[in-house]
Amino acid sequence: MSIQPLFQLNDRVALITGGTGGLGLVMAQTLAEAGAKVVITSRSEEKAAAAAQRLNVEGVVGMAAELTDAGQVDRLVQVVKERYGRIDILVNNAGMNIRKPIESYDESSWDQVMDTNLKAPYLCARAVTPLMKQQRSGRIINVASMLGQVGLAERSAYCASKGGLIQLTKVLALELAPFNVTVNALCPGPIATELNTVVMNNPEANRFFVEQIALGRWGKPEEIAGPTLFLASDASSFMTGAALTVDGGWTAK
Ligand SMILES: NC(=O)c1ccc[n+]([C@@H]2O[C@H](COP(=O)([O-])OP(=O)(O)OC[C@H]3O[C@@H](n4cnc5c(N)ncnc54)[C@H](OP(=O)(O)O)[C@@H]3O)[C@@H](O)[C@H]2O)c1
Numbered sequence: 376m377s378i379q380p381l382f383q384l385n386d387r388v389a390l391i392t393g394g395t396g397g398l399g400l401v402m403a404q405t406l407a408e409a410g411a412k413v414v415i416t417s418r419s420e421e422k423a424a425a426a427a428q429r430l431n432v433e434g435v436v437g438m439a440a441e442l443t444d445a446g447q448v449d450r451l452v453q454v455v456k457e458r459y460g461r462i463d464i465l466v467n468n469a470g471m472n473i474r475k476p477i478e479s480y481d482e483s484s485w486d487q488v489m490d491t492n493l494k495a496p497y498l499c500a501r502a503v504t505p506l507m508k509q510q511r512s513g514r515i516i517n518v519a520s521m522l523g524q525v526g527l528a529e530r531s532a533y534c535a536s537k538g539g540l541i542q543l544t545k546v547l548a549l550e551l552a553p554f555n556v557t558v559n560a561l562c563p564g565p566i567a568t569e570l571n572t573v574v575m576n577n578p579e580a581n582r583f584f585v586e587q588i589a590l591g592r593w594g595k596p597e598e599i600a601g602p603t604l605f606l607a608s609d610a611s612s613f614m615t616g617a618a619l620t621v622d623g624g625w626t627a628k
Contacts (some may be wrong), residue, residue, distance in 0.1 A: 381610040385510035388459040389607065390452070391418050392442055392499060393469025395426040397568025397596045398518065402466055403599040406430040406607055411464065412448060414455050415455040416440050442469050442495035452502040461510055465503045467496035467540075473532045474614040478552050485532045488566045492536035493543070500547055500558075513556035516606045517544045521564040521622040537562075548616030558605050564622020567595035589624025 383563045393399045400414035403426075407413045438450040446551025456460055471491045473484040487562020496517050507513030523537030541560045542617045548558040565571060565584050574580045574595070585591060591602055602621050605611050620626055 382604055382608045384464075385409045387463035388455070388461050389413045389466065390416070390455055390499075390503070391468055392440075394437070395419075395422050396581040397570065398467045398563065398566065398599050399466075400430065400527055401427060401596045401599055402468060402603045403593050404432055404605050406464065406466075407434045409604055409605075409608065412459055412606055414438055415603070416442070416451065416469070419624065422515045425593065441454040442499065443459035443490040445498050448498040448502050452499070452506070456506055462471040462503050462506055463510070463512065463546070464514045464516070465499055465507075466518065466603070466607070467499055468516075469495060470518060470520075470570070472530065474529045474533070474573070476529055477531050481532055486599070488532035489536050489539075490556075492533065493539045494498070497543060498541055500515060500543075504556075507551070507556045508554045511555050513551070513554075514607050514611075515547060515551075515556065516603065517541075517543075517558070517560045519560040519562045519618065521561060521562050521620055521626050523560070523627050524618065525565055525616050526621065544618065545616045553613055557611065559614060561599075561602055561606060562618050562622065563599060563619040564588065564594060564625045566596055566599065568596055587625050587628075588622070589627055592623070594621070614619065 378485055389411045391399055391402050394403045395417040403413045403415045417435050418441050420439035423439050427435045427437035440447045473488050496499050519540040520537040522534045523541045526534050544558050544560040
C-alpha cells in the first residue's frame, strides 16, 4: 500500500463554512494544497472574496451566505453544485461564542450561539446530503469543540451547542453510512484565533487556560491542518461518528 494517495484530494470539491477566520483559513489552505477545489464562506461577499485572494494557493473561491438562514444555505449549496458538479467535503466550521453567567444569559445571545453553532451545521448537512447520497461518497466534518465534551463556566450556550453538534454527528454518521458518507466531529481545544482574543487579552483568564492545557501553551491555527486533512481524506475512510479531540491535553485530566 502506498501512503501518499491517502492524503490527496485531487478533483475533490470542499465547502468550508466560515472560511474567513483563523481555523477556516488554515483548513482552506490545507485542502487546496492537497488538490481540492475549495469554497469558503462568510456573511460578507467582500470578506469572502478578500480571504480567498489572501490565501496563497490556487483553487479557493469565496461565497457569501448567512448560514442560519435555510434559504441562503440551500442556495449556496446549489451554486457550488452548479459550478463544480459535486461536493465531496463539507466542513461545518463557522461558529461563535458569547460568554456570560447564566443569570445574565439573555435569550437573544442564546439563540445566536445555538443558531450559528448547531442549527447552521444541521442546515448545511441537510442541504448537501442528497448530492452526497447520489455520489455515494462524501465527508462531513463538524467543527465542534472540546467544550462539547467538558464544561466551562460562563459558556452555557457554547457548550450546549457543541455537545449537541457531537450528538448530531453520531446520528448523521448512522444515517449516511449506507451511502459511504462519513460524518465526524473535530474537537479543538484553545487555539489562538480571533474567537479567543478576549480570553488571551485577560491575563488572569489566559493564565487559567494555559494551566489547563497539558502541553502548556495555546494551539496555533496551523496545528489544525493535519487533523482536518486526515478527516477529509481517504486516510480516515473507516472512521465515522467519531469525535477527534485536538486540545493539547486539556481533556486528558
Ligand atoms: N479557536 C478555538 O480555540 C476553537 C476551539 C474549539 C472550537 N473552535 C471552533 O472552530 C470554529 C472556527 O473557529 P475560529 O477560532 O476560527 O473562529 P473565528 O476566527 O472567529 O472565525 C469564525 C468564522 O465563522 C464565520 N461565521 C460566524 N457566524 C456566522 C454566520 N452566522 N454565518 C456565516 N458565517 C459565520 C465567520 O465569518 P464572517 O465573520 O466572515 O461572516 C468566520 O469566518 C468554530 O466553530 C469554533 O467554535 C474554535
